[in-house]
Amino acid sequence: MLNKLYKVLPYFLLAIIVAVFNCILDGYVTKKMMDILDFTLKKDMTSVKESAPMLIIVSLFLVPLGILVAMTYSLFKRRANLVLKKYYVNKVFDKNIAEFQKENNAKYISSLTNDMNTLETNLITGIYTVVVALANFGVGVWLLSTVDPKLIILSIIVILINLAISIVTSSPTKKAYKERSDLFDNYTSYIKEVLSAFHIVKNNNLQDKVTEDYYEKSEQIQHKGYIIERMFSFINATESFVMNASLYGVICVIGYFAVKGTITAGGVLLIVQAMERMADPLFQISENLPKLFTSGDLIKKIEKTLENADNHEETLDLPEFREAIEFKDVSFQYEDDDRIVLQDVNLSVRKNGKYLIVGPSGGGKSTLLKLFRKYFKQSSGEILIDGKPLRDIKKEQYFSLVANVEQQVFLFEDTIKNNITLYKEYSDKEIEKALEHAGLTDFVRNLKDGLSTIIYDNGKNISGGERSRIVIARALLNKASILFMDEAFASLDMERAKEIEETILALEDITVINVSHVIFKDTKEKYDRVYTVKRTVY
Numbered sequence: 001m002l003n004k005l006y007k008v009l010p011y012f013l014l015a016i017i018v019a020v021f022n023c024i025l026d027g028y029v030t031k032k033m034m035d036i037l038d039f040t041l042k043k044d045m046t047s048v049k050e051s052a053p054m055l056i057i058v059s060l061f062l063v064p065l066g067i068l069v070a071m072t073y074s075l076f077k078r079r080a081n082l083v084l085k086k087y088y089v090n091k092v093f094d095k096n097i098a099e100f101q102k103e104n105n106a107k108y109i110s111s112l113t114n115d116m117n118t119l120e121t122n123l124i125t126g127i128y129t130v131v132v133a134l135a136n137f138g139v140g141v142w143l144l145s146t147v148d149p150k151l152i153i154l155s156i157i158v159i160l161i162n163l164a165i166s167i168v169t170s171s172p173t174k175k176a177y178k179e180r181s182d183l184f185d186n187y188t189s190y191i192k193e194v195l196s197a198f199h200i201v202k203n204n205n206l207q208d209k210v211t212e213d214y215y216e217k218s219e220q221i222q223h224k225g226y227i228i229e230r231m232f233s234f235i236n237a238t239e240s241f242v243m244n245a246s247l248y249g250v251i252c253v254i255g256y257f258a259v260k261g262t263i264t265a266g267g268v269l270l271i272v273q274a275m276e277r278m279a280d281p282l283f284q285i286s287e288n289l290p291k292l293f294t295s296g297d298l299i300k301k302i303e304k305t306l307e308n309a310d311n312h313e314e315t316l317d318l319p320e321f322r323e324a325i326e327f328k329d330v331s332f333q334y335e336d337d338d339r340i341v342l343q344d345v346n347l348s349v350r351k352n353g354k355y356l357i358v359g360p361s362g363g364g365k366s367t368l369l370k371l372f373r374k375y376f377k378q379s380s381g382e383i384l385i386d387g388k389p390l391r392d393i394k395k396e397q398y399f400s401l402v403a404n405v406e407q408q409v410f411l412f413e414d415t416i417k418n419n420i421t422l423y424k425e426y427s428d429k430e431i432e433k434a435l436e437h438a439g440l441t442d443f444v445r446n447l448k449d450g451l452s453t454i455i456y457d458n459g460k461n462i463s464g465g466e467r468s469r470i471v472i473a474r475a476l477l478n479k480a481s482i483l484f485m486d487e488a489f490a491s492l493d494m495e496r497a498k499e500i501e502e503t504i505l506a507l508e509d510i511t512v513i514n515v516s517h518v519i520f521k522d523t524k525e526k527y528d529r530v531y532t533v534k535r536t537v538y
């Protein structure tokens with residue numbers, strides 16, 4: 001994840017160069033002003049006249065430069081945030097389907113929101129602030145050195161002590177940030193669950209229980225936030241003590257020079273200015289450095305959620321499905337589960353054939369379909385497609401050959417047309433044909449906005465049957481070689497289900513594998529073969 005930030009290195013360098021240039025010019029203006037003060041006190045008006053024009057020009061130049069500093073910083077921050085978020089989303093979609101489904105996906109929401117916000121503050125803003133603060137501190141040191149170079153040694157000692165404090169204190173803060181991030185995962189997961197069960201909570205008068213749980217989880221997060229803040233107040237107090245002590249040391253040195261009479265009025269003011277310049281950056285460094293050190297652990301935690309346990313390399317191509325899919329002595333059990341769900345399955349599915357899978361509830365029909373779909377790998381035996389092991393076929397190629405219709409449909413908050421075409425180009429004729437075969441022609445015709453009607457929130461403004469038919473139209477339009485159906489007709493009335501099943505069975509150029517409880521005697525006979533899954537779980 002960190003190496004992705006190399007992409008924004010030019011923006012970072014640009015922002016830093018502009019900010020450092022601004023610091024140097026600002027320091028230069030301070031130095032020149034003090035020189036002019038000394039010239040004035042010495043009544044050396046010639047030198048005042050020589051120095052003044054340059055001072056005015058540079059001071060005026062500082063105004064647009066300040067704006068440029070803000071703009072380049074904001075550009076870097078925006079780019080860096082986008083790079084991290086884009087990388088994260090890409091990696092999430094690299095996850096294996098089965099592994100993703102096994103996890104609680106609230107942790108991804110939490111990472112994309114809470115963890116990314118923490119990275120923005122601690123890493124992106126942190127690194128910029130520390131580097132610019134170092135530059136400001138450097139300019140302060142330079143100003144001091146123009147009075148007496150010995151003061152540089154004192155400045156280096158101060159910065160080294162600060163650095164040491166930041167390193168020593170980073171370990172407990174890292175732990176606290178990691179714990180708070182885990183609490184956020186848990187919190188997001190809870191909110192997601194409660195909101196999706198909103199009607200169940202209301203119907204069963206569970207508001208008090210939910211409010212109490214919510215309060216407890218919020219309290220845990222607030223408490224961890226309080227612990228982190230408390231740690232930082234201790235760290236900041238220690239560092240500010242060190243800093244104040246060193247500044248008093250500088251004041252003693254000034255006093256010594258003043259007594260000796262080796263320091264001018266401009267020199268005294270310059271030292272005061274330089275100390276001010278060093279104090280602010282030191283505070284910023286001490287605040288941001290420990291946060292910066294915590295980012296590494298947070299990134300490791302985020303990366304861990306993105307790892308696939310199964311990294312089997314798929315090496316075989318399958319541009320088209322030509323012959324058959326065969327299961328040879330296939331057995332399957334879910335990971336971390338001793339029960340054998342499927343045992344010694346032998347079957348063959350020929351191209352363009354129509355197959356029905358039936359069996360008792362819990363018998364393993366959906367599991368069998370998941371093996372066909374390449375969501376899981378068999379525990380033993382072989383699954384071959386056109387003679388090649390399915391597990392070695394490249395996922396993207398296989399997925400582009402198949403279409404899925406499930407009982408649980410997903411619709412985008414977009415027009416009916418985009419939900420059917422899935423943002424691909426099809427002719428009006430092709431779309432009309434898919435609508436007709438899915439039994440949607442009348443439904444769309446009766447809508448004021450027709451195909452441009454927006455579907456809200458996964459189809460809240462249409463019926464369950466209409467939702468299923470939209471997904472069926474999507475699969476038909478997709479012209480996939482293989483259609484997997486898992487209880488696709490469960491939300492349809494008998495007549496409509498039979499009608500659509502007949503249409504699908506009449507399609508010539510598609511292999512259909514249908515898992516269904518809804519079985520009609522006359523359509524059953526139209527299947528090439530009916531496979532019955534027996535309960536083998538033990």
Ligand SMILES: Nc1ncnc2c1ncn2[C@@H]1O[C@H](COP(=O)(O)OP(=O)(O)OP(=O)(O)O)[C@@H](O)[C@H]1O
Nearest residue numbers: 334337341359360361362363364365366367368537
């Ligand atoms: N992710 C999983 N992890 C562990 N066991 C699972 C998992 N999914 C399903 N099972 C178990 O595998 C067995 C077969 O489940 P499956 O969903 O394939 O049955 P099914 O025939 O499709 O059932 P139904 O008709 O009720 O949908 C069941 O005993 C189920 O508890």
